[in-house]
Amino acid sequence: MKPLLTILLTFILSGACIFQDYKVQRENMVSQQIEARGIDHKATLAAMRKVERHLFVPPEVRKFSYDDTALPIGLGQTISQPFIVATMTQLLNPQPSDRVLEIGTGSGYQAAVLAGIVKEVYTIEIVTELGERSKELLERQGYRNVKVIIGDGYKGLKEKAPFDGIIVTAAPEEIPPPLIEQLKEGGRMVIPVGAPRAVQTLMLVEKRKGKIVKKHVTEVRFVPFTREKQ
């Protein structure tokens, strides 16, 4: 009985340690990789301190969850580098009453970060298996204000438009016109634009009095924006 109790206790304690360890790593990630590089949007920082990034990556790369890098999530896709998630979220300037559209659910991590800030998140994923996996993961973690839709995000989500913010996490060669249409007056879109497997430009697109104002922000590297077989 006694050895069994010891084994059980060790098991529980090591589990608690790993949990604690991830919490420390997450705090370090936010302070050293994100705040230290100038991100100061309070809601973004708070959300990234809270969302458990290690639950959004496959077990084989879990120990790198809080590293300063993108990671593979299977099916040829990646979860973005934490600093890029923070940069894009800050640029979007999300507000508590906002409805936001994300194109490229991937792991569901960016959607979870946004869910902690805004009222509603709609996120579209073109790879069925990834979309289903992330939908289940987000539900299991209790994110009730995220809706995962499987389909081609090029078309946006007309029935829920217009959106206060649109965030695109795969890189098209041109900004899809339906997404510009579905942006609310005064709304913001954050999108990487450029050729596949090249360096792309992260752009901030604003709709002001019906006019489209585009700003180049920085260079990034994202997975390609794909299209449904026509």
Ligand code: SAH
């Ligand atoms: N935001 C994600 C990053 C995922 S990588 C995260 O936090 O993990 C980009 C994702 O965009 C991939 O999963 C890819 O399958 C998806 N994607 C590419 N083209 C798409 C399209 N046309 N519509 C919807 N999703 C697309």
